[in-house]
Amino acid sequence: MLHRRVYQFLIIYCLGILFLLLLKYSLGLSNYVIPSPLNLRTTFSEVVSRYFSDVLDTLSVAIIGQFLSIFVAFLIGILARKTTWFGSFVKVAAYNFQAYPIVALAPIIFILLGDGFLSRLLIAAMICYFPLLLSVLGIMSEPIEDIEHFYRTTGRMRWQLAIKIRAFENLNKLTTVISGSATLAMAGTIVAEFIAANTGIGYSIRIALYQSDLSKILVALFLIGITLSVYQGILEWAGIVAKKAWAAS
Amino acid sequence: MRIGCPDISFKYPKTDKYVFKDFSFQLSDAGFHALFGPSGVGKTSLGKMMAGLLSGFTGKIETHDIDRILYSYNLERLPGWSSIGNHLKKITRSSRANLADDLVTVFGLEKHMGSRFSQLSLGQQNRINLIRYLLQDFDLLIMDESLANVDEKTRMTIITTIKAMFPDRMFIYISHNVVEVSKFCKKILVCRGYGKDPAAMIITGQNLKTGEKPGKDALEGTMLEVMNAA
Amino acid sequence: MKTEKISSKKFVVLALLVFCFFFSAGSTHAAGDRLNYRLKWLFNASVAGDLYADVHGIFKSEGIAVTVKAGGPERDAIKELELGHAQFGVASADQVIRARDKGAPVVVIAQLFQINPLQWIYRSAAMSVDSLQDLRGKTLGITYGGNDETIMRTLLAKGGITEDDVNLFSVRYDYTPFYQNKVDLWPVYRNSQGIFISQKLQDAGEDVGFLIPSKFGVKFVANSVVTSERMLQENPDLVKRFLNALLLAWEEAMNPDNEQKTITTIAEFDKDSSPELIEQQLSITRMLIKPRKDLVIGTIDAAAWKQTEAIMLKQGQITAPVAIENFLKPGGQP
Numbered sequence: 001m002l003h004r005r006v007y008q009f010l011i012i013y014c015l016g017i018l019f020l021l022l023l024k025y026s027l028g029l030s031n032y033v034i035p036s037p038l039n040l041r042t043t044f045s046e047v048v049s050r051y052f053s054d055v056l057d058t059l060s061v062a063i064i065g066q067f068l069s070i071f072v073a074f075l076i077g078i079l080a081r082k083t084t085w086f087g088s089f090v091k092v093a094a095y096n097f098q099a100y101p102i103v104a105l106a107p108i109i110f111i112l113l114g115d116g117f118l119s120r121l122l123i124a125a126m127i128c129y130f131p132l133l134l135s136v137l138g139i140m141s142e143p144i145e146d147i148e149h150f151y152r153t154t155g156r157m158r159w160q161l162a163i164k165i166r167a168f169e170n171l172n173k174l175t176t177v178i179s180g181s182a183t184l185a186m187a188g189t190i191v192a193e194f195i196a197a198n199t200g201i202g203y204s205i206r207i208a209l210y211q212s213d214l215s216k217i218l219v220a221l222f223l224i225g226i227t228l229s230v231y232q233g234i235l236e237w238a239g240i241v242a243k244k245a246w247a248a249s
Numbered sequence: 250m251r252i253g254c255p256d257i258s259f260k261y262p263k264t265d266k267y268v269f270k271d272f273s274f275q276l277s278d279a280g281f282h283a284l285f286g287p288s289g290v291g292k293t294s295l296g297k298m299m300a301g302l303l304s305g306f307t308g309k310i311e312t313h314d315i316d317r318i319l320y321s322y323n324l325e326r327l328p329g330w331s332s333i334g335n336h337l338k339k340i341t342r343s344s345r346a347n348l349a350d351d352l353v354t355v356f357g358l359e360k361h362m363g364s365r366f367s368q369l370s371l372g373q374q375n376r377i378n379l380i381r382y383l384l385q386d387f388d389l390l391i392m393d394e395s396l397a398n399v400d401e402k403t404r405m406t407i408i409t410t411i412k413a414m415f416p417d418r419m420f421i422y423i424s425h426n427v428v429e430v431s432k433f434c435k436k437i438l439v440c441r442g443y444g445k446d447p448a449a450m451i452i453t454g455q456n457l458k459t460g461e462k463p464g465k466d467a468l469e470g471t472m473l474e475v476m477n478a479a
Numbered sequence: 480m481k482t483e484k485i486s487s488k489k490f491v492v493l494a495l496l497v498f499c500f501f502f503s504a505g506s507t508h509a510a511g512d513r514l515n516y517r518l519k520w521l522f523n524a525s526v527a528g529d530l531y532a533d534v535h536g537i538f539k540s541e542g543i544a545v546t547v548k549a550g551g552p553e554r555d556a557i558k559e560l561e562l563g564h565a566q567f568g569v570a571s572a573d574q575v576i577r578a579r580d581k582g583a584p585v586v587v588i589a590q591l592f593q594i595n596p597l598q599w600i601y602r603s604a605a606m607s608v609d610s611l612q613d614l615r616g617k618t619l620g621i622t623y624g625g626n627d628e629t630i631m632r633t634l635l636a637k638g639g640i641t642e643d644d645v646n647l648f649s650v651r652y653d654y655t656p657f658y659q660n661k662v663d664l665w666p667v668y669r670n671s672q673g674i675f676i677s678q679k680l681q682d683a684g685e686d687v688g689f690l691i692p693s694k695f696g697v698k699f700v701a702n703s704v705v706t707s708e709r710m711l712q713e714n715p716d717l718v719k720r721f722l723n724a725l726l727l728a729w730e731e732a733m734n735p736d737n738e739q740k741t742i743t744t745i746a747e748f749d750k751d752s753s754p755e756l757i758e759q760q761l762s763i764t765r766m767l768i769k770p771r772k773d774l775v776i777g778t779i780d781a782a783a784w785k786q787t788e789a790i791m792l793k794q795g796q797i798t799a800p801v802a803i804e805n806f807l808k809p810g811g812q813p
Binding site for chain 1: 552553555557558561562574577578581582583584624651
């Protein structure tokens with residue numbers, strides 16, 4: 001499945017490049033507007049190692065932010081699953097916050113915390129937190145009646161068991177939302193870097209944009225896409241392994 | 250042992266239609282009883298009310314010598330992370346291990362103990378669900394279509410085994426099968442539906458045990474009584 | 480099956496036509512003969528003449544309707560010329576030379592800034608820069624990848640100074656290192672941050688000086704007016720009229736007698752700057768656009784352009800010489 005994701009990305013990317021080249025040659029645009037394949041190749045060899053380390057830098061922030069976000073979302077989601085005032089408050093707050101463009105807060109966060117690792121981590125975590133929280137809340141507050149009834153009726157129900165049942169029954173949903181949050185975290189970190197940071201692939205894209213260098217932007221997009229495809233493939237595989245391991249225990 | 254109610258009334262929230270109005274019934278003695286009636290008459294609702302799983306009705310369910318009531322239904326599932334054998338072990342007291350083994354054999358599930366719940370057929374799923382209830386502490390077990398999708402021969406074996414193995418417990422078997430309830434049940438509470446007078450009738454069933462065969466006329470007579478009452 | 484094949488072929492052709500319509504490259508006229516003029520940066524005192532031409536009907540008097548559009552870091556006038564989204568634009572020399580290196584059909588019809596506003600501010604009590612040798616041992620702020628890096632490296636090379644003889648400091652948007660005296664020379668645009676930082680230091684009782692690269696013979700040309708080759712060939716009269724109007728407007732805007740009028744014009748567009756600040760910016764802009772009374776605004780300094788190209792070639796910013804002098808078209812002469 002790792003191969004599948006990478007192939008999918010490569011197909012989409014190549015189609016995108018082909019479209020640009022079609023536009024270039026049909027409209028007679030110069031290499032300044034749309035670079036030629038040779039320009040692309042030259043730029044690729046010039047910036048690939050620098051951009052790749054930028055991508056890994058951004059990805060590491062996104063991954064840590066994502067896992068931090070998953071941890072907190074599960075913690076709050078489990079605590080808030082009951083229909084107490086706390087649970088209702090968390091649900092309403094999460095619905096409202098998740099509609100807000102968190103990246104718009106990026107400049108403020110960078111001003112307050114500086115443009116280091118912590119700011120980018122906070123933004124990455126915040127961006128994927130609310131959708132994760134809503135999913136976890138939804139899963140944890142919805143009883144699986146057909147399974148839980150026996151335990152409740154025989155006095156065997158514990159909160160840990162209820163969570164285990166609901167998590168297991170919604171494992172596909174959880175792995176999907178976790179996999180999706182990887183994309184969110186990465187995209188959000190890149191946008192935040194683009195707006196206000198001085199490191200990471202988002203920053204590099206901003207510089208390339210200021211230099212009006214489409215070649216560099218295309219190289220950056222390629223590296224982001226490949227890296228993200230591999231990461232998502234790993235996440236999916238990890239989800240399957242986790243499910244098998246859980247089921248085997 | 251006795252369960253009943255004088256004049257309960259119940260309608261679902263935000264509806265005007267009564268499921269029960271001034272409904273009264275009483276079922277006494279340990280044994281295998283039935284709750285019978287056409288679809289939608291309120292058998293499941295009544296079963297849940299008896300088990301304390303449904304509220305919002307006027308009146309009171311009264312019991313005598315019945316402390317623990319369990320309600321089981323045919324759509325229940327076991328958690329998917331464990332084989333049914335492991336699951337059964339976890340919810341069975343060690344003192345009942347032999348009983349568990351006997352039930353598994355009688356219910357025809359000994360070859361499937363290593364399977365997961367989702368790997369069983371519908372009939373097998375209902376059977377394992379019923380087994381785990383039988384291994385718990387209860388005075389009254391309400392079985393709501395608990396033997397759905399089980400073949401007739403196995404159903405007969407299961408019912409007669411339950412009667413033999415648990416003579417001092419009360420069972421209420423919710424079913425649409427007039428032949429089965431007439432053959433095996435001690436008392437058949439027939440729910441006739443809202444608007445009918447009386448709303449419920451108690452018919453005496455043939456209450457056959459293992460190895461017993463019904464008299465043809467007696468069985469037909471019971472069946473007719475049940476059908477007429479419904 | 481055959482019907483499906485034909486339909487999908489038609490769809491592809493139609494899609495291509497739609498794309499070509501929207502991306503009709505190099506159209507020399509905007510819709511309804513309204514011309515688009517894309518600036519390099521936001522509306523402020525640096526574009527006084529451009530705004531003056533619009534507000535005071537100077538374009539109109541030449542019989543042309545022009546929409547003056549603000550630039551920004553994500554805008555590129557040269558690309559817009561090629562794609563037909565603009566008919567005239569403002570670009571710096573390095574942008575033009577880089578574009579020509581990549582085959583973009585852009586030509587220069589006027590040079591606005593005679594002196595590059597990109598200079599270095601320093602505390603005059605702590606040092607002076609009478610010769611390039613005064614840079615030895617100093618901490619020099621540069622934006623890696625920016626024009627100031629290019630210019631500073633040229634200055635150092637001209638003075639025979641290596642990187643080991645100075646301390647290069649990577650500059651970001653925060654001026655704190657300069658305020659804290661960690662950096663001796665800080666790159667600024669003389670007519671914007673230069674004013675702001677000077678004021679702050681003067682308020683603290685410190686005087687400032689500016690390292691002006693052109694004084695040491697390093698002329699890196701700044702903002703210039705550009706158009707496409709096609710526009711110049713197909714509509715030379717329109718180009719001439721546009722240029723006449725624009726340069727007339729710049730002369731009027733840079734005329735001290737019109738100062739209040741110009742300030743009011745700029746203030747209409749630059750609502751974030753006070754009139755006092757605009758006045759200061761305008762004064763310095765005047766010095767950079769028209770450093771001598773006898774100089775005609777828009778004069779193209781071909782030698783400075785050739786020097787800029789040479790600097791870029793030496794620093795590997797272009798792959799080969801572009802012979803930029805062939806694409807300088809003063810007065811809009813084809």
